[in-house]
Amino acid sequence: METTDETIEAGIPDESRVPDHGEATRVAEALLFASAEPLSVQDLTGRLPEGADVERILEDLAGYYAPRGVNLVRVAGKWAFRTASDLSFVLSRDVVEQRKLSRAAMETLAIVAYHQPVTRAEIEEIRGVATSKGTLDTLLETGWIRLRGRRKAPGRPVTYGTTAGFLDHFGLDAIDDLPGLEELKGAGFLEGRVPPDLSVPVPSDDNTLREDEDPLDDDLFQPLDMDQTETGEE
Amino acid sequence: METTDETIEAGIPDESRVPDHGEATRVAEALLFASAEPLSVQDLTGRLPEGADVERILEDLAGYYAPRGVNLVRVAGKWAFRTASDLSFVLSRDVVEQRKLSRAAMETLAIVAYHQPVTRAEIEEIRGVATSKGTLDTLLETGWIRLRGRRKAPGRPVTYGTTAGFLDHFGLDAIDDLPGLEELKGAGFLEGRVPPDLSVPVPSDDNTLREDEDPLDDDLFQPLDMDQTETGEE
């Protein structure tokens, strides 16, 4: 193979001038496999025996690998081996992680459950502290709370409510199975001096929007009522 | 064939229990192609459809790829796709900076490989010369040798052995595939100081410590068994 050039220069018309297509294909296959990035036809031409029909080699290889677990594909005008697209699932693995909700998340969830529909500002007013973006994100991720609509008020803040998944996870038949003030006292959840103006609302997760709620529909791009966009979360 | 007994025992003669061999082969091919690291039969079994005949799939794939530019080979007891060794002349042009081992390092590596577990003093006795500070460091850095434990002997010297990375790098399936093992036995090499008529030890990279080895555990700060500390090398 290496002597092809000399043979040509020497002007000897020789059968051996046509490089072995099978052998050139093997070389191309190895080059494409070992390369850290896709290779162009030019890249390959420079590496294959002179006179090799690179286009045909690539066609042959692509056709050969087409039904296999790995395909030879064109990426941005260059060639590379890639896992067959129908098998991409084998390259991903699901890991289920058990996570505990933070205390802040737990409190926020409880306030959403009892006080829904409730806005972030209202949650903060009840808790007396600012609620971090992450807390509501985490709760949305659990699937236990959802965006209900928008409050008809300046700034049209998003209202939050609980989901069927919430009831399911906490073993509640309906949202009003959540205990009221007297039951909380009776069960010992409220101890010591109970503030006289403490009231516990009767929760409702009715899907119907309230009178002071608008549907979300119009601005789906920023449903989180926060500065960060969804791209930040993937 | 192998599953006949089970089928009879289970009493369910069902075609659907045997997963599609071709499809399982594609999945195995994709997994092996995607990974730069060798995969064990166990690794594959866990990722292939239940009941897939992994051994047969690997045999099929190895046979299928044998004449191609990329081969499926066994290294360190696992399986990996590697470019065909006869094509090294085309591919090695890509190698930007090939780590060149000095003759001393190569000899030391060979002594560790064939004589493991081995102490620094034993290496020096065989070579008849003190091992320079850098040599063992270099080999440890390549990831081809490792500290195994400590010899139960005065001074409790560290013992060295080879790693799975060593086998992978030199394309060996197991440590007893080392070339020229017979000649070394004939040269009385493997006996060390033991008279030739006694039992002939065989190099072993088995993780289990030998009877005359202790674990390293207690003094990890000076594992190199040398006067210089690791900081001295930086």
Added chain:
Amino acid sequence: MAQPLPFEDVAPTERAEGEPALLVDVDGFEGPLDLLLELARRQKVDLHRISILALAEQYLVFIEAARRMRLELAADYLVMAAWLAYLKSRLLLPEPPKGEEPSAEELATALALRLRRLEAIRAAAKKLGERDWLGRDVFARGEPEPVVIRRDARYEASLYDLLKAYAQQRQIQLNARVSLHKRTVWSLVDAREALERLVGHLREWVTLDSYLVEYMVEPAMRPTVLASALSATLEMVREGKLTVRQDEAFAPVWVRPVAEPAEAGA
């Protein structure tokens, strides 16, 4: 470091015909054993049948030549030379009656074994080096596709945790708010600002209370508003901005701005 010297000059008889001269260049050897092995190769016989005596002699000649050239020799070359000189004398002298020490023959055999061992490991190292190296001769996939691990978080929370968090949080928060009300005050600064505004458009006497009504909508605010307002009034009187008058104890307090000198003159 050393200037190479043809081995021929030192021991011409040792050099085989047509063979390249062995140079006295200790730098090229990795220790005395390596040098011995090279000298042994020159005997062109199987290491099993090598003459250790001849080898010892060659080694000593070599070292002697190197010393004559004033080459610096590492200590281990000299140690080996001393040992070989001892071995040579033992091999030449009649063997003493069997003692504790190993015989000269045994020492020679042990040395031959060490040389064979070194040669064998050299051969093995060479074979190992000639294998196909990963990354030099054979290659792994250049662009591996990593397994993507999708982490699916499953959150744990019990109804007990939920209720406890809610009850505790609300209780604490409401208790905190009650104590906050108690601390409400109308500060001296507030009072002073309010009074300065009053002075701006006032010409006649006016009762302080009538002006403060709007600040005392909440009954709880009355004591603090009155106290601060009176203090601020007295302060402004002292500064000569206000005149204050009270007809009798507990009667309303009247205030009036002090006329500016310019205005008074006009």
